[in-house]
Amino acid sequence: MRNVTTIFQREILSYFYSPIAYVVISVFLIASGFFFAGNLQFWQEASLKGSLDSIQFFLLLLTPVITMKLFADESKSGTMETLMTSPVTDFDVVFGKFLAALSLYTVMILPTWIYVLFLSIFGNPDFGPIFSSYIGLILMGGLFVSIGLLVSSLTKNQVVAAVIGIVALIILWVVGFLSTYGDGWFYESLRYIGTYDHWSSFTKGIVDTRDVIYYLSFTALLLFITVRNVESRKWR
Amino acid sequence: MIKVKNLVKRYVNVNAVDNISFDVEENEIVGLLGPNGAGKTTTMRILTCFMPATAGSATVAGYDVFTDSLNVRQEIGYLPENVPLYLDMRAKEYLMFRAKLKNIPRRERRKKIEYCLEMTGITDVQNQIIGTLSKGYKQRVGLADTLVHDPKVLILDEPTIGLDPNQIRQIRGVIKGLGQKHTVLLSTHILPEVEMVCDRVMIINKGKIVAMDTPANLMRQLKTGSNLVLEIKGDGEKIKNSLSRVDTVQSVTYRKKDDANEFYINGNGEKDIREDVFNCIVKDNYILREMKRQTITLEEIFHQVTTKETEEETASA
Numbered sequence: 001m002r003n004v005t006t007i008f009q010r011e012i013l014s015y016f017y018s019p020i021a022y023v024v025i026s027v028f029l030i031a032s033g034f035f036f037a038g039n040l041q042f043w044q045e046a047s048l049k050g051s052l053d054s055i056q057f058f059l060l061l062l063t064p065v066i067t068m069k070l071f072a073d074e075s076k077s078g079t080m081e082t083l084m085t086s087p088v089t090d091f092d093v094v095f096g097k098f099l100a101a102l103s104l105y106t107v108m109i110l111p112t113w114i115y116v117l118f119l120s121i122f123g124n125p126d127f128g129p130i131f132s133s134y135i136g137l138i139l140m141g142g143l144f145v146s147i148g149l150l151v152s153s154l155t156k157n158q159v160v161a162a163v164i165g166i167v168a169l170i171i172l173w174v175v176g177f178l179s180t181y182g183d184g185w186f187y188e189s190l191r192y193i194g195t196y197d198h199w200s201s202f203t204k205g206i207v208d209t210r211d212v213i214y215y216l217s218f219t220a221l222l223l224f225i226t227v228r229n230v231e232s233r234k235w236r
Numbered sequence: 237m238i239k240v241k242n243l244v245k246r247y248v249n250v251n252a253v254d255n256i257s258f259d260v261e262e263n264e265i266v267g268l269l270g271p272n273g274a275g276k277t278t279t280m281r282i283l284t285c286f287m288p289a290t291a292g293s294a295t296v297a298g299y300d301v302f303t304d305s306l307n308v309r310q311e312i313g314y315l316p317e318n319v320p321l322y323l324d325m326r327a328k329e330y331l332m333f334r335a336k337l338k339n340i341p342r343r344e345r346r347k348k349i350e351y352c353l354e355m356t357g358i359t360d361v362q363n364q365i366i367g368t369l370s371k372g373y374k375q376r377v378g379l380a381d382t383l384v385h386d387p388k389v390l391i392l393d394e395p396t397i398g399l400d401p402n403q404i405r406q407i408r409g410v411i412k413g414l415g416q417k418h419t420v421l422l423s424t425h426i427l428p429e430v431e432m433v434c435d436r437v438m439i440i441n442k443g444k445i446v447a448m449d450t451p452a453n454l455m456r457q458l459k460t461g462s463n464l465v466l467e468i469k470g471d472g473e474k475i476k477n478s479l480s481r482v483d484t485v486q487s488v489t490y491r492k493k494d495d496a497n498e499f500y501i502n503g504n505g506e507k508d509i510r511e512d513v514f515n516c517i518v519k520d521n522y523i524l525r526e527m528k529r530q531t532i533t534l535e536e537i538f539h540q541v542t543t544k545e546t547e548e549e550t551a552s553a
Contacts, residue, residue: 006333081320082320082334085314087313087337
C-alpha cells in the first residue's frame with residue numbers, strides 16, 4: 001500500500017507539472033459553466049439534472065485526456081523499465097495511477113459545487129438528487145478512468161490512447177440508447193452494459209445498489225485486465 | 237552474487253540468449269561485451285526481472301529471478317540503456333521518489349540521497365529539472381538512482397554511451413569505486429572501458445558466450461609473441477628477401493616510411509622470433525632502428541572471437 005501512495009504522489013505531481021491538469025480543468029469548467037447557465041435559463045428550476053447530463057458528455061471527452069499519458073508515456077520514454085524493475089508489484093503501479101487520475105477527475109468536478117451554491121442562494125434546490133448525482137459522478141469517473149487506463153496500457157502513443165479512450169466511452173454511452181430499439185435478452189443486456197441508464201437513476205436521487213455494483217464491478221474488472229496487460233510483457 | 241545457468245530467451249524465431257551460464261562473485265566488476273544485438277540487454281532484463289527467460293535459471297544475491305522477483309529487485313540497482321528518467325521532475329525529487337519506491341525507511345532517505353548525489357557528483361544540479369540537464373548529468377542521475385538503496389548488485393547497461401570523453405572518464409572512475417562495495421555487471425561495446433574497469437570480461441555473440449576471462453588472460457591466450465614491427469634502413473626489397481629466408485619467419489611485408497622501411501613480420505608458431513630476425517639483419521649489415529612486438533588489443537580479440545563464429549557458420553552453411 002505504501003508503494004501505491006508513492007506512485008499516486010508522483011502521478012499527481014506530474015499532472016500539475018505538465019499543462020494537462022490546467023488545460024483539462026479549465027476546458028471542463030468553461031464548458032460546464034456554459035451549460036449550467038443555459039440549462040438554468042431554459043428550465044428555470046433550481047436543479048442540476050439538466051446541466052449534469054450535458055456535463056457528462058464533456059466527461060466522456062476529457063477523462064481519456066487525463067488518463068492518456070499514464071502508461072503510454074512510460075512505455076514510450078522507457079521509464080516502464082526502471083519502474084517495473086523496482087520492488088513494486090504490477091498492482092501497486094496500476095492502482096496508484098488509477099487513484100491519481102480519479103483524484104484529478106474529482107478535483108475537476110469539485111468546483112461545480114459553486115453552481116449548487118448559486119442555486120441555494122437564488123432558489124430552493126432539493127439536495128437529495130444533487131448529492132446522489134455527485135456520488136454517481138464519482139462512481140462513473142472510476143469507470144471512465146479505468147477504461148482510459150486500460151487503453152493507455154495498450155499503446156505507446158498518447159494521442160492514440162486518448163482517441164481510442166474517447167471512442168470507447170462514447171460507445172459505452174450510446175449502447176444504452178440502442179436498447180430502446182427492441183426487447184429481449186440482447187437489448188436488455190445492452191441496456192445493462194450502457195452507462196447512461198445507471199447514471200440517470202443517480203440524477204433522480206436514487207442510489208440503487210444495482211447501479212453502484214455495476215460501476216464498482218466494471219471498474220474492478222477493467223483494473224484487473226489492466227494489471228494483466230501490464231504483466232503480459234512477461235509472457236508475450 | 238549472480239548465478240546464471242543455461243539461460244535461454246527465445247523470441248519468435250531467434251534465440252536472443254542461447255543457453256548461457258556464468259557466475260559473478262561478490263564485489264567483482266564483470267564486463268559484458270558484444271556487438272549490437274548480441275543479447276546483452278536481454279540478459280540484463282532477465283536478471284532484473286523485467287522479462288522472464290524461456291528456460292534455465294538465474295539467481296541474484298541468493299534469490300531466484302523467477303520465483304522471488306520482488307526480493308531480487310530489492311537487491312539490484314539497474315540502469316537501463318538510454319537512462320529513462322522522468323524529465324518533468326527535479327533531480328533530488330526524482331531520487332526521493334525512487335528511494336520511497338525502493339522501501340528506504342523515511343529517516344535514512346535524506347542521508348542516502350545526499351550520499352548518492354555526492355558520489356555521482358550532481359550535488360550542484362540537484363534542484364534542476366531533469367529535462368534541462370545535459371546527457372552526462374542525466375546519466376549520473378540515473379546512476380545515483382541505481383545506488384540509492386545501496387544494492388548488493390548493480391546492473392548497468394551501457395553506462396557510458398553518449399558521453400563526452402571527460403564524462404566517460406568520470407563515470408568510469410565512479411564505477412570503479414563502486415566495485416569495492418558492490419557487485420557490478422556492466423555491458424558495453426567500448427573496449428578500452430572494459431580493459432580499464434573490469435576484473436573479468438565476458439564476450440557474447442549471437443546469444444552465446446564466446447570468451448570469458450580476465451582481460452589480461454584473454455590477451456595472453458591469443459598468439460602475441462610472433463608478430464613484429466620493425467623499422468630498418470636500406471633497400472626494402474633486398475631486406476625482404478633476406479628476412480624471408482629466416483626459417484621461423486612466415487611472411488614479410490613492408491612499406492616505405494620516411495627514409496627507411498617499416499616491416500611487418502609474422503612468425504610461424506608460438507616461438508619468439510626476435511633473435512632470429514635480429515641476427516639476420518646484423519649479418520647483412522642493415523641498420524635496425526626499431527623493433528617491437530605487436531601487442532594484441534582487446535579490440536582484436538573481440539574481432540577475432542566475434543567474426544570467427546560467423547566464418548564458421550558461413551563455412552558450414
